[in-house]
Amino acid sequence: GAVVSQHPSRVICKSGTSVKIECRSLDFQATTMFWYRQFPKQSLMLMATSNEGSKATYEQGVEKDKFLINHASLTLSTLTVTSAHPEDSSFYICSAWAGGTYEQYFGPGTRLTVT
């Protein structure tokens, strides 16, 4: 199947700093990328939908100014957590979708810890 990578896999940052997470589709072009957040022992919650070349669409309750998403190419989307706080600590997972098949390919996730 298609491969999606995320970088970094783990990051620890201090409160108030910003962190950028990259999501890449390695062997296909993704028209859409999705960003999810997963708290311990919970399900995945969709944060936003990112289409190449256009503004991301955020789910209700997700602060667009705090979670900046850029989808500059068909193979790369980035999520920047701005002015991170301890409550932003979570597992962030991206997925890439090429349309048609309805199947999303998931990255391995990024564990963010804010101290």
Next chain:
Amino acid sequence: AQSVTQLGSHVSVSEGALVLLRCNYSSSVPPYLFWYVQYPNQGLQLLLKYTSAATLVKGINGFEAEFKKSETSFHLTKPSAHMSDAAEYFCAVTEGAGGTSYGKLTFGQGTILTVHP
């Protein structure tokens, strides 16, 4: 609107026993349904998917699921559990083209499968 309910947050079976993980869905349009598996600190791997073709879907690692419209269910089964099946399993639904949630996945709460020797 779409939603998924997974009955049972934890399921425990013996090695070699039948695995049954339950999933019920709600969707305003014909759904597309998925089962994913997640190992600790990893992303999700697709086990199988239903996209309006055959109602009995076979996936990887011996898993299969049956779409039952009358019961709004998409239960996941495996005839004989293996130790390596221990993981968390998520059922998910999306709407096809024309649906307001086209492409977006809505996940169930997840079911942790434990396999005893």
